[in-house]
Amino acid sequence: MKVLISVDMEGVTGVTHPDDTMPHGADYQMYRRFMTRDADAAIKGAFDAGATEVIVNDSHMTMRNLLLEDLDPRARVIKGFNKPMCMVQGIDDEVDALVCVGYHSCSGAEGGVLNHTLLGKEVQNLLFDGEPIGETRLNALAAGQFGVPVAFVAGDDTVCREARTVLGEDLPTYAVKDGIDMLTASCLHPQVTYEGIRTSVADALRGVADRRPHAFPGEHSFAFEWNSTTIAETCAYIPTVRRSGPRTSEFRTSNMTEAMQVIVAQLLLAMQVGNVDFYS
């Protein structure tokens, strides 16, 4: 069994504030250790369940957060950015299960700790066929194209609910904290979550044969609602992307690999042109 573990940071044990997740934040160095521990617990859980190969993809911001020497040496780690499949780099049809750790809820999710979709400031919503989706569903769609199911999601209680709503109420999840506000949560201790993630991942992977890939063959629409008219304008310079509203850019594709690449290209443009303090 080959397992891909995608590790984001906002849904890591104890994380509640941008200072915890941004490389120059006051508590970032501590919380990247917490992120590494949550990831290590998932790796160990995967091997407990009989995995023969585990790939870990660092999926947060610079994608250079995980402390390699503190992770189980049986796993390989993909670090750095750019990478065309973004949060699910390493996915292919040899992978048997996608495990999501440190995940957070969709932009605008009430009570979701550090809720956002891909970029906290620039992206108001990412729409799939007109419906807002979060990173969990986007990555599930990308994995689904390769026939790979999501086996497990860990993060705050809101992303766990979101994942079960989208991927099935029987999806195994583990909440490391319960959100009170976007910047506030009631948190479990890292020793508790380490055991919780390890045993939950192991149980989830033992039952992975029951999970179905989140695949939607055929052509679909992806649209970004940006916070800025200039971002929408610039994204429409990409040949397959059209401006479908003052602050909206949209494209259609039947290929999730292409979808991820066009999404990543737009995010890079948005970070470049959207960096205007007041006007949007």
Ligand SMILES: [Zn+2]
């Ligand atoms: Zn994220």
